Amino acid sequence: xxxxLFGFALLFSQLGFAQQTSVATQYAELITxxxxxxxxxxxxxxxxxxxxxxxxxxKMAAAFINNDFETLGLLGPVNGSHYQTVALASSKPGGIxxxxxxxxxSNFNEIIFLGDTGSGGxxxxxxVFVGKAAExxxxxxxxxxxxxxxxxxxxxFNVLRGLRKTATSAREKGAQMVLIVANGKPEEFKPxxxxxxxxxxxxxxxxxxxxxxxxxxxxxIVEQAVASKIFNTPFEKLFKAASAEPxxxxxxxxxxxxxxxxxxxxTKTVKSENMLGYLEGTDKKDELIIISAHxxxxxxxxxxxxxxxxxxxxxxxxxxxxxxxxxxxxxxKEGHGPRRSILFLTVTGEEExxxxxxxxxxxxxxxxxxxxxxxxxxxxxxxxxxxxxxxxYVYIIGSDRLSSELHEINERNNKEYTKLDFDYTxxxxxHPTNLYKRSDHWNFAKNNVPIVFYFDxxxxxxxxxxxxxxxxDFDLLAKRGKAVFFTAWELVNRDNRIAVDKx
Ligand SMILES: [Zn+2]
Numbered sequence: 001x002x003x004x005l006f007g008f009a010l011l012f013s014q015l016g017f018a019q020q021t022s023v024a025t026q027y028a029e030l031i032t033x034x035x036x037x038x039x040x041x042x043x044x045x046x047x048x049x050x051x052x053x054x055x056x057x058x059k060m061a062a063a064f065i066n067n068d069f070e071t072l073g074l075l076g077p078v079n080g081s082h083y084q085t086v087a088l089a090s091s092k093p094g095g096i097x098x099x100x101x102x103x104x105x106s107n108f109n110e111i112i113f114l115g116d117t118g119s120g121g122x123x124x125x126x127x128v129f130v131g132k133a134a135e136x137x138x139x140x141x142x143x144x145x146x147x148x149x150x151x152x153x154x155x156x157f158n159v160l161r162g163l164r165k166t167a168t169s170a171r172e173k174g175a176q177m178v179l180i181v182a183n184g185k186p187e188e189f190k191p192x193x194x195x196x197x198x199x200x201x202x203x204x205x206x207x208x209x210x211x212x213x214x215x216x217x218x219x220x221i222v223e224q225a226v227a228s229k230i231f232n233t234p235f236e237k238l239f240k241a242a243s244a245e246p247x248x249x250x251x252x253x254x255x256x257x258x259x260x261x262x263x264x265x266x267t268k269t270v271k272s273e274n275m276l277g278y279l280e281g282t283d284k285k286d287e288l289i290i291i292s293a294h295x296x297x298x299x300x301x302x303x304x305x306x307x308x309x310x311x312x313x314x315x316x317x318x319x320x321x322x323x324x325x326x327x328x329x330x331x332x333k334e335g336h337g338p339r340r341s342i343l344f345l346t347v348t349g350e351e352e353x354x355x356x357x358x359x360x361x362x363x364x365x366x367x368x369x370x371x372x373x374x375x376x377x378x379x380x381x382x383x384x385x386x387x388x389x390x391x392x393y394v395y396i397i398g399s400d401r402l403s404s405e406l407h408e409i410n411e412r413n414n415k416e417y418t419k420l421d422f423d424y425t426x427x428x429x430x431h432p433t434n435l436y437k438r439s440d441h442w443n444f445a446k447n448n449v450p451i452v453f454y455f456d457x458x459x460x461x462x463x464x465x466x467x468x469x470x471x472x473d474f475d476l477l478a479k480r481g482k483a484v485f486f487t488a489w490e491l492v493n494r495d496n497r498i499a500v501d502k503x
Contacts, residue, residue, distance in 0.1 A: 023331070023336050024417075024485075024486060024489045025417065027327040027328070027330060027331045027336070027485075027489075028327065028417070028482045028485050028486060028489075030323070030326055030327040030330055031320075031323045031324065031326075031327055031478050031481045031482050031485060032323075032478060033474035033475050033477065033478045034474075035323055035326070036319050036320065036323055036474050036477050036478055036481070037469075037472075037474050039068075039318075039319040039322055039323075040311060040315050040316065040319045040381075040469050040472060041469055042064060043061055043064065043295070043315045043318055043319060044309040044310060044311035044315035044468070044469050045309070045469075046307045046309070047060065048060055048061050048307075048309075049299065049300055049307060050297050050298060050299040050300050050301070050307050050308040050309065050310060051295060051296050051297040051299070051310060052296065052297065052298060052299025052300070053088065053205055053270070053272050053296045053348050053349045053351070053352050053355070054088060054090070054205070054270035054271065054272045054348075055299060057299070058272065058295070058296050058348060059273075061295050061296075061318075062083070062273050062275055062295070062348075065082070065275040065277075065295060065318070065322070065346055066082045066083065066275060068277075068322050068325070069082050069275070069277035069325070069344070070082075072277070072325055072326060072329045073329060074277035074278055074279055074325060074329065074344065075277075075278040075279070075280065076276070076277075076278070077276050077278040077343070077365045077366070078276060078365060082275050082276050082277055083273045083274075083275065083276075084273060084274040084275075084276055084359070084360065084363070084365065085271055085272075085273055086207070086271070086272045086273060086274055086348055086349060086355060086356055086359045087207075087208045087269055087270075087271055087272075088205045088206065088207060088208060088269070088270045088271075088272060088349065088352075088355060089205065089206050089207075089208050089267060089268075089269060089270070090203055090204070090205050090267065090268050090269070090270045091116045091117075091203055091204060091206070091265045091266065091267045092201075092202065092203025092204075092265065092266045092267075093107055093113060093200065093201065093203070093263075093264075093265060093266075094118075094264035094265055094266040095262065095264040096111075096113045096261075096262065096263050096264060097111075097261065097262055098111050098220060098222070098226070098259060098260070098261040099259065099260040099261065100226065100229045100230045100257070100258075100259055101229070103229060105222070105223075105226055108193045108194070108196070108197040108201065109190075109193065110189075110222065110223045110225070110226050111220050111221065111222050111223070111226060112192075112193050112196050112197075112220065112221040112222075113218055113219075113220055113263055114160075114196070114200065114218050114219055114220075114221065115216045115217055115218015115219065115263070116204060116206070116216050116218065116265060117216060117217050117218060117263070117265065118263050118264050118265040118267075119261065119262055119263040119264075121262065122260055122261070122262045123176075123177070123260065123261055123262065124258060124259070124260045125145070125146060125147040125176055125177060125258070125259060125260075125261075126145075126146050126147070126256045126257070126258060126259075127146065127147040127148070127149055127179065127230050127231075127256060127257055127258070127259045128141055128142075128143060128146045128147070128148055128149065128251075128254075128256045129148075129149045129151075129227075129231060129238060129241070129242075129251055129254040129256075130143065130148045130149065130150055130170070130251065131150070131151055131241060131242030131243075131250075131251050132150070132151055132242050133148070133150045133151075133166045133169070133170060134246065136246035136247075137246060137251060138170075138173055139246075140246075140249050140251075140252070141251055141252075143170060143173050143174055143175045144173070144174030144175075145174060145175075145176055146174075146175055146176065146256070147175065147176060147177040147178070147179055147259055147261075148170045148175045148177075148178055148179070149179045149180075149181060149222075149227055149230065149231075150163065150166060150167075150170070150178065150179070150180050150181070151181055151182070151183065151238065151239065151242040152180050152181070152182040152183065153182070153183055153184075154182055154183055154184040155182045155184055155188055155189065155192045155221070159182070160180075160221075163180055163219070166178075167180075167219050171217070177217075177219070177220070177261070178219035178220070179219065179220045179221075179222050179227070179230075179259075180219060180220065180221045180222065181221075181222050181223075181224055181226070181227035181235075181238070182221070182224075183239060186223065186224050186225070189223045189224075192221075203266070204352070205270060205349065205352045205353070205355065206353070206355075207349075207353075207355045207358060207359060208269065218263070220261070230257050230259055231254050231255065231257055232255075232257065233254060237254075238254065241253055241254055272296070272348040272349055272355075272356070273348055274345065274346070274347045274348055274356045274357075274359065274360055275295065275345075275346045275347075276343060276344070276345055276365060277325055277343070277344040277345075278341065278342075278343055278344075279325070279328055279329060279332065279337075279338065279341060279342045279343075279344070280337075280341050281337065281338050281339050281340040281341040281342070281492065282337055282338070282339050283339055284339045284340045284497075285339075285340065285341045286341075286370055287340040287341065287370050287371075287372050287497055288340065288341045288342070288343055288366045288370055288371050288372060289338075289340055289341070289342050289343070289371075289372050289373055289374075289375070289488060289491050289492050290342075290343045290345050290371060290373070290374040290375070290444070290449075291321055291324055291325075291342060291343070291344055291345065291374075291375050291377075291484065291488055292317075292321065292345040292346070292347060292357070292374055292375070292376045292377070292440055292441070293314050293317025293318045293320065293321045293346055293347075293376065293377045293378060293440075294314045294317065294318070294346065294347045294348070294349075294350030294351070294356065294357075294378060294439070294440055295314065295315075295318040295346040295347070295348065296347075296348045296349055296350055296351055296352075296356070297309075297310030297313060297314070297315075297351060298310065298351050298463055301464075301465050303465070305465040305466070306465065307465055308463065308464065308465050308467065309465065309467055309468050309469065310467055311381065311467050311468050311469045311471065311472055312379045312380075312381045312382045312456065312459075312461070312462075312467050312471070312472060313378070313379050313462065313463065313467055314350070314377070314378045314379055315381075315469075316377070316379060316380050316381030316382075316456075316472060316477055317376075317377035317378050317379065317380060317454075318346050319477075320377050320380065320477065320480075320481040320484065321344050321345075321346055321377065322344075323478075323481055324344070324481065324484065324485050324488065325342075325344040327485060328342055328488075328492075338489075338492035338493060339492055339493050340372065340491070340492040340493075340497075341366075341492075342488070342492060343365070343366065345360065347360060347440055350378070350439065350440055354439070354440055354442060354443055356440070357440035357441075357442075357443040357444070358443050360443070361443045361444060361446070361447050368444075368447050368449060371444070371449050372449075372450075372491060372497050372498060373403070373406055373449065373450045373451065373452070373491055373498060374440075374441050374444040374445075374449055374450075374451045374452075375451070375452050375454070375484050375487060375488055375491075376439055376440050376441035376444075376451060376452070376453050376454070377454045377481075377484060378439040378440070378453065378454075378455060379455055379456050379457075380394060380454050380455065380456050380477060380480040380481070381456065381472035381473060381474070381476070381477040382456045382457075382459050382461075382471065382472065382473065383456065383457075383459070383473060383476070384456060384457025384458060384459050385457075385459065385460075386457065387423075387457070390421065391473070391476060392419070392420050392421055392476070392479070393420055393421040393422070393423050394420050394421075394422065394423070394454055394455070394456060394480045394483065395422075395423045395424075395425065395426050395427075395435075395454070395455040395456065395457055396410065396422045396423070396424055396427060396452060396453070396454065397424075397426050397427045397435050397436055397452075397453040397455060398427065398436050398441060398445060398451045398452060398453045399411075399427075399450075399451075399452040400427070400502075401436070401445065401450075401451075401502060402445065402448065402449075402450040402451070402500050402501075402502050402503075403450035403498050403499060403500050403501060403502065404499075404501055404502065405498040405499055405501075406450045406452065406491075406498050409487055409490050409491065409494075409498070410422075410452055410483075410487045413483070413486035413487050413489075413490060414483050414486070414487075416486070417482065417483075417486050418479055418480075418482050418483040418486065420479065420480065420483055426455065433458075435453070435455065436453070439453055439455075441453045448500060450498060450500060452484075452487065454480060454483070454484055456480075
């Protein structure tokens with residue numbers, strides 16, 4: 001009798017499990033290559049103008065997502081709306097110059113200004129040469145209220161990065177402005193200036209934070225001839241003084257001199273938006289799973305093909321989120337609604353600095369403490385060169401960092417259903433690309449919310465106008481979308497909330 005009862009119970013529970021899985025499979029089938037293609041052909045069309053944060057094209061994409069959420073019957077969790085406004089400060093270099101005597105130098109020509117804060121009119125300061133800005137140099141040179149001129153080894157991004165620290169330390173000692181002059185061939189300056197103009201000339205965005213105390217006051221990088229003019233000393237002599245033994249106080253030989261500069265930044269407030277679609281759960285509705293992607297991209301480009309379509313980055317993630325929303329809402333309509341709630345979250349400002357997701361986690365619509373996991377999709381429609389001959393893969397990043405259960409669930413569902421090759425190359429904490437911190441999931445992980453980041457790798461069209469819809473493998477996109485779906489399905493329906501067991 002007992003045995004029979006046991007057998008019966010086992011049979012019953014197996015039946016229940018089988019039923020659940022066939023239900024999941026049934027709704028996963030709603031993630032189709034043709035639907036994904038229809039939506040992506042709009043989201044990544046030239047009409048969307050590359051979806052630059054705050055631009056007309058980005059707002060058109062937002063309207064498209066809004067319409068899709070409405071059609072599906074998702075709730076708007078921001079006072080009834082799907083729009084969460086994200087305010088950003090846009091700052092762009094305006095009139096910027098530096099003068100020594102009557103000679104005037106202009107930005108991106110003989111000088112390059114890097115920073116985002118204006119000087120508030122013309123500023124006149126004494127400039128002092130501090131050589132390589134070692135502590136031994138600062139020990140005998142007074143830099144308080146001065147402009148300091150620092151000698152760098154060469155003009156490169158690496159050296160620049162290192163100099164940010166040096167500049168901060170000079171400012172802590174009271175310096176008002178920092179000028180950098182680099183050793184190396186003088187003719188290398190102009191191409192470097194042109195390169196930086198490409199990056200910074202069109203301006204930059206930043207999140208407006210209530211406690212923001214001024215931005216980055218910045219620094220000038222100047223040609224050797226400019227430094228030479230300021231100190232009325234040949235560059236070779238400056239170089240020699242900077243290289244000499246500090247105990248002899250060699251920098252005292254270079255006499256301070258007056259400079260005048262002005263930094264005007266054109267600043268304005270730009271309004272952008274995250275798009276939120278909410279599907280309420282049943283008996284565990286206070287707990288939330290987020291499925292996210294960023295719908296912004298890098299905008300227009302100079303050249304013949306002007307539009308950075310961002311079909312893969314991250315049009316592919318955006319349309320996958322919409323497709324998962326469709327599958328889960330359809331399931332709910334037919335009596336298979338998720339036990340936990342789901343927030344379909346497409347964010348803005350990712351390309352400019354993960355701003356949309358940062359804004360969401362600092363202004364969460366649902367408590368982060370109740371947020372069980374974030375499944376983030378950023379680029380899943382292409383095949384990278386490493387997988388040319390074995391395309392059934394996806395890179396998985398971050399799944400094991402905070403929750404062993406999340407990792408196990410993601411693995412097991414893939415083995416059961418999608419059977420993709422999960423590649424963990426980029427999950428290595430020491431991988432130089434540092435991808436764990438380079439898309440929106442990072443803002444959740446920082447807040448102890450377990451995440452999985454789904455990614456297809458770096459390909460030749462990354463951040464180029466050639467990231468086009470025609471290059472997307474829609475069968476593969478659907479398959480990867482299903483992998484996210486099955487993991488999400490278990491996360492929302494299982495009895496126990498997954499545990500955070502790692503730090
Ligand atoms: Zn990108």
